[in-house]
Amino acid sequence: MLLRKSLLSKPACCCRSLTSRAIVYSEHGDPAKVLEVHNYELPKPQDDELLVRFLASPINPADLNQIEGVYPKRPAFTDKFKTPRPAAVGGNEGLVEVIGTGKQHMSMKWQLGQWAIMRRTTFGTWRTHALAKEDDLLPVKAEGLSPVDVATVSINPCTAYRMLQDFAKLQKGSWWVQNGANSAVGQSAIQMGRIWGYKSLNIIRDRPGSDEVKQQLLDLGATLVITETQLSDKDFMKQLKREHFQDEPVTLALNCVGGVNAINMCRQLTEGAHIVTYGAMAKQPLKIPASMLIFKDFCFHGFWVSPWNDRHPDERQEMLEVIFDWMWEGQFRSPAAKLNWWEPGQSDAEALAVFRGALENKSQKQVLCIDY
Incomplete structure (x- = not known):
């Protein structure tokens, strides 16, 4: 699956504060009604934090069930996104690129440009940028694979x-x-x-x-x-x-x-x-x-x-490596997906329209792609 060249070739940035755009909700209900776009300022990463940008974030049925309030595992509403009411960011699956590190992570493991997927659910992946702890992320070596292939592999x-x-x-x-x-x-x-x-x-x-x-x-x-x-x-x-x-x-x-x-x-x-x-x-x-x-x-x-992933971290890593090997060999490909783009210069209304269009399209898998 091909993606825009700009998404694959953007350089990592230095550690600095920036604005993140996110799909958030402050109450459970119909996703088409309760989801909204919210922009909030991210500070520079603390010593034990990583600054990441999202490359691709799938929209899965379980994500929508969480928003509806009928899924067993749901993110807690919080004030940390500086919303008028406590809110959560939607999405559980996604691929990030490390673009900034705190002092503790200036190491070989977390170099700038490193790709990672979510170690567990409820992180909130429908956004452009985030601050993460090392325990939130699972580094992946996926040279030669598209961001969408990697973003959709974990569920x-x-x-x-x-x-x-x-x-x-x-x-x-x-x-x-x-x-x-x-x-x-x-x-x-x-x-x-x-x-x-x-x-x-x-x-x-x-x-x-x-x-x-x-x-x-x-x-x-x-x-x-x-x-x-x-x-x-x-x-x-x-x-x-x-x-x-x-x-x-x-x-x-x-x-x-x-x-x-x-x-x-x-x-x-x-x-x-x-x-x-x-x-x-x-x-x-x-x-x-x-x-x-x-x-x-x-x-x-x-x-x-x-919960299987939480109980079997080592086996999960081995499984992911096997699947990535199949992808490299051309034996396995991710299901066809519609790519829905967030781009620089889009207004909040335009970004929300892109996301709502993805929700309405039930004919194939939907992925939010970030070109920031």
Whole structure:
């Protein structure tokens, strides 16, 4: 994924105070209504601080759930942004460049120009600049990769990686199945499954352009792609299994939809399979028939990558290095994204319009890119 040359070639600045522009909110509610642009002065970094500028910050569903007040982990409202009311900066995922350091960080690890991603969520990434402590950031070596590739790696690809590795004992040639296959996690899982030699059955929504979506997923490495309607057709599924599965077991399902769709997907699994739920896009409960527990011995799990990252910092670092290696080798690419630019000279109203346009565009992943 290419970015503007200016974003990739800006020199780091000296330690100085500057103004940061941010997307903030002072109450929970509809993101389209409660988000606003706010500018605030950043002082020079203290001895133990780093001054960073954001290069790219994704807009993820969990970010919006935080703003709505329905997500378990939410940033606290604070006075430090000098807003009329205590506020929080939105966004959890992003890539920064170090442009200034306090005296304690004038070292090889934190040289000017060093790239880093967020070590944990709730930092607030929808802004141009920030002061950070060393513990807030995870330095990355990503020469040759675009800022968007690096900015989007820590949540969706890592979620896919862990779900494919940690629940069922898949081997080369093993089958697995997922719904929401066109999601960012779904596209990541397809590519990782291809790299590891797994075979995948992928389920997408019935909608205009579904044939094009199918081909895109097949190009990423999907083995089979079907629609929700086809999944619910018993005769179709019997024929599909007869032609492609040849009685091979299907022992892992990744669920981000829920409701009837998820149960129909579970019906394709073999005894002792694992079902991992990481989302609920249909906003419907997962009503599990007793037969799936008693006679099929299915194991149902939930997965949330944020606490996993907190508990496994070393394994997280190893995982990121593997994914970056795949990117360098051309085996893995980040899902297609719409880039929404903040540029010098934009008014607050123009900057807010750019962000609201990203919120309204639900056809693909959205990323806020900073050209400051």
